[in-house]
Amino acid sequence: VDDWLVQFCETLTPQALSRQISIPWPDRTLTETVADTLLHVFLHGQHHRGQVHAMLSGTSVPPPQIDDFILADNGEARVEDLAALGWSEARLTQ
Template identity: 85%
Template sequence: MDSVTFPQDPICRPYRQLARNARLANARLDRACTALKPGEWEATRTSFFPSLKGTMVHLLDADRYYIDTLRGDLAGLAKPPGSRATAAEFAAERAEVDDWLIDFCEALTAEALPRKISIPWPDRTLTETVADTLLHVFLHGQHHRGQIHSMLSGTSVAPPQIDEFILTDNSEARVEDLQALEWSEARLTR
């Protein structure tokens, strides 16, 4: 909500923008998927994760995994993973994860960016900075949102536009999205 005030370190603005962009793009994809005909969300498609559901669940699980590495002393996610039986159930969990990442990035300071974190990997533990981990999370998300967008082309629902949210002078493209989240244009661009 817009009533929350966070420190606004200008060096951290790109991370805030990427987190907000992910939330808005995910919300559009979630709305598209909840409008699908029965069976389309789970239907086999051409992709590494062979369905819309499979790809979206992979992305959500990855985001939850990285949140666990980023959070440090911060509170984690309020709820464990849901059943994800429907696109609507999935969307509620997706929103919680996105909101956590936004809150994290809105509270981010330049001093926190070089902090080292440990990321358990199958054969070793990676040591990365908060900055590089966040960039990975956002790039990974954009990669899979592109796949989801492409898979929607083969459904009864047209793929939504998902890439224009961070341009300051393109506010007309996001009016409904900001209203749905109860965000102001000022929140998006700070």
């Protein structure tokens, strides 16, 4: 799913991001832009990563680094994670 989402996002244009989509909800249908929907998806994922990080902090399993991954001047914090994905720092700056 992550690979599909990355590929989907890499193809988006400003026009595609502003397109309105319908989202079935339990009691109605929401209408949102693709951009706002993706923002929700990414923030929701971050929320759950934070929950897992907090739970692991209370165990003997060290939680992964999640705080500094996206900072431009902190590439060393993401080297192993990028390598596991088969990515490089250069891919992030394309």
